[in-house]
Amino acid sequence: MRRKVGTDEETVLNNQDFYAGQQGYMDRVRRLAASIYERTPMACVITYGCQQNVSDSERTKGMLEQMGYTLTEEPAEADFVLYNTCAVREHAEERVYGNLGAMKHLKRRKPDMILGLCGCMAQQGRVGDRIRRSYPYVDLLFGTHVQHRLPEFLYRCLSMHERVFETDDSEPCVTEGMPVHRDGSYKAWLPVMYGCNNFCTYCIVPYVRGRERSRNPEDVLKEAKELIAAGYKDITLLGQNVNSYGKGEAHGVNFAGLLRQINDLPGDFRIRFMTSHPKDCTDELLDAMRDCGKVCHHLHLPFQSGSDRILKAMNRHYDRAGYLALVEAARKRMPDIQLTSDIIVGFPGETREDFEQTLSLIKEVRFASLFTFIYSPREGTPAAQMPDPVSRQEKGQWFEELLRTQEAIAKENNAKLIGRVLKVLCDDHGRTPDYMAGHSGENIVVEFPGTPDDLGKFFTVKIVSLDHVLKGEVLG
Ligand code: 5AD
Ligand code: SF4
Numbered sequence: 001m002r003r004k005v006g007t008d009e010e011t012v013l014n015n016q017d018f019y020a021g022q023q024g025y026m027d028r029v030r031r032l033a034a035s036i037y038e039r040t041p042m043a044c045v046i047t048y049g050c051q052q053n054v055s056d057s058e059r060t061k062g063m064l065e066q067m068g069y070t071l072t073e074e075p076a077e078a079d080f081v082l083y084n085t086c087a088v089r090e091h092a093e094e095r096v097y098g099n100l101g102a103m104k105h106l107k108r109r110k111p112d113m114i115l116g117l118c119g120c121m122a123q124q125g126r127v128g129d130r131i132r133r134s135y136p137y138v139d140l141l142f143g144t145h146v147q148h149r150l151p152e153f154l155y156r157c158l159s160m161h162e163r164v165f166e167t168d169d170s171e172p173c174v175t176e177g178m179p180v181h182r183d184g185s186y187k188a189w190l191p192v193m194y195g196c197n198n199f200c201t202y203c204i205v206p207y208v209r210g211r212e213r214s215r216n217p218e219d220v221l222k223e224a225k226e227l228i229a230a231g232y233k234d235i236t237l238l239g240q241n242v243n244s245y246g247k248g249e250a251h252g253v254n255f256a257g258l259l260r261q262i263n264d265l266p267g268d269f270r271i272r273f274m275t276s277h278p279k280d281c282t283d284e285l286l287d288a289m290r291d292c293g294k295v296c297h298h299l300h301l302p303f304q305s306g307s308d309r310i311l312k313a314m315n316r317h318y319d320r321a322g323y324l325a326l327v328e329a330a331r332k333r334m335p336d337i338q339l340t341s342d343i344i345v346g347f348p349g350e351t352r353e354d355f356e357q358t359l360s361l362i363k364e365v366r367f368a369s370l371f372t373f374i375y376s377p378r379e380g381t382p383a384a385q386m387p388d389p390v391s392r393q394e395k396g397q398w399f400e401e402l403l404r405t406q407e408a409i410a411k412e413n414n415a416k417l418i419g420r421v422l423k424v425l426c427d428d429h430g431r432t433p434d435y436m437a438g439h440s441g442e443n444i445v446v447e448f449p450g451t452p453d454d455l456g457k458f459f460t461v462k463i464v465s466l467d468h469v470l471k472g473e474v475l476g
Contacts, residue, residue, distance in 0.1 A: 049119070058181055128167055174214070174215050186427065190227065195240060196212060239275070260291070307357040343358060344374075446469075
C-alpha cells in the first residue's frame with residue numbers, strides 16, 4: 001500500500017495500483033530485453049553506504065528478477081549495471097564518480113548495456129546536473145523517492161533509447177508490495193520506517209530521504225512472519241531513525257510496541273534494530289528490550305560528540321549528561337548489554353578541548369566498537385556554511401588518537417569476556433581452517449571449532465581465549 005504519511009488521508013495509490021502500473025512495465029521489459037539481448041539478460045547492482053541502501057537494493061534486485069534478469073556480481077557480464085549510491089560523506093561520492101569513469105570503456109564495448117545511478121547521491125539536483133553534463137554514457141538516474149518505478153524507467157531506456165533522469169522532489173510515501181531478493185539466507189534486513197526529521201546540521205540524509213514515515217505494523221509483521229517461515233534467524237529492523245517509528249501515524253504503535261509484537265511471533269530467531277537516536281531512546285524502549293527475550297542486548301546509539309557545545313551546534317537535542325544517563329539506564333536494565341556508537345571528528349569549530357570531551361566520553365562508556373568519521377562538508381547542510389578553521393591534518397591526528405584509544409578499550413573489554421557463555425549464530429568462516437565464526441546477540445564476534453554445515457545455526461559457546469579474535473568452545 002502507498003499512503004500519504006502523517007495524515008489520515010489514506011491510499012493515494014494502493015497496492016494494486018502500484019502493481020497494475022509497474023507490472024505492465026515489468027512484462028514489457030521482460031519481452032523487450034529478451035529480444036534485444038537474445039538470451040537471459042543479466043543485471044549487476046552495486047551498493048554503497050548504509051544498511052538502508054543494502055535493503056533498498058534487495059528490493060531493486062527483486063524487481064529485476066521479476067523482469068527476467070539474472071543477477072551477477074560482475075559488471076562486465078551485465079546488460080544492466082546500477083549503482084545504488086550514498087551521499088553521507090564526500091569520499092563515498094568520489095568513489096562512485098571514479099567507478100563510473102571506469103565504466104566508459106565497458107559501455108563502448110557493449111553499447112546495448114544500460115548504465116544507471118540511483119540512491120541518495122542521485123536524489124541531489126547537483127549530481128544529476130553533473131552526470132548529465134560529464135557522463136553522457138549514463139543512461140538512467142533516479143532518486144530515492146521513485147525507486148519503485150524502476151520497471152517504467154528501464155522500459156523507457158530500452159524502448160526509446162532515451163536518457164531517463166527522474167528525481168521527483170515531492171514528499172515520498174511508503175510503497176508496499178515490491179518483491180525482494182534477499183542477499184543472505186539467515187540474516188535479513190527489515191525496513192520499518194524511512195526518512196529523517198532531525199536535521200542534524202552536518203547530515204544530508206533528511207534532504208535526500210525525505211521526512212519520516214513508517215510502515216504499518218501489519219505490513220512489518222507480515223514480512224517478519226515470512227522471514228521466520230523462510231528460516232531467517234537474525235532480523236534487523238531498519239530505519240534512519242528507527243526508534244521514532246510510528247510517530248505521527250494513525251495506527252498508534254510506537255517502536256517499543258512494535259518490538260513487543262515481533263517478539264511475540266513464534267520461532268527461534270532474534271531481533272536487532274538500527275539506528276537509534278538518543279533523544280528517542282525512552283525508558284519504554286529500554287524496558288521492551290529487557291522484557292523481550294528475542295531482542296538482542298546490543299544498542300547502537302550514536303553520540304557524535306562528547307562536547308555539549310558541539311552537540312548544540314550539531315542540533316542533536318541531548319547533552320553529554322543526558323547521553324550518559326541513557327547508558328546507565330540501559331546497563332541497569334541489561335547488565336550484559338553491548339553498546340556501539342558513531343562519532344564525528346572535526347565538526348566545524350570543534351577545538352582540541354571539545355575533542356578531548358569525546359575522548360573522555362568513550363573512556364567513560366567503554367563502547368564495544370565505534371564507527372568513526374572525519375567531518376565531511378555536505379553542500380546544502382547548515383554545517384557546510386560554518387567556519388572550519390582546524391586543518392585536515394590536525395583532524396587526521398585527532399582521528400588516529402581516537403582510534404588508538406578505542407582499540408585499547410576494545411582489547412580490555414574483550415579480555416573481560418573470557419569465561420562468558422554466549423548464544424552465537426554461526427555466520428562466517430573462521431580465520432583458520434576447522435574454525436567457524438559467529439555473532440552473539442550482544443554482537444560479540446567469536447570463533448569456535450566447526451564446519452560450513454554449521455552456518456545459519458545457533459550454538460552455545462563459552463569464550464576461552466583472546467588471540468586477535470575471541471575463541472570459544474561449543475557447549476551445545
Ligand atoms: N561527515 C562525517 N560523518 C557524517 N555522518 C553523517 N554525516 C556526516 C558528515 N557530513 C556520520 C554520522 C552518522 C553516520 C551514519 O555517518 O556519524 O551517524
Ligand atoms: Fe542524519 Fe541526524 Fe537523521 Fe542520523 S538522525 S540520519 S545523523 S539527520
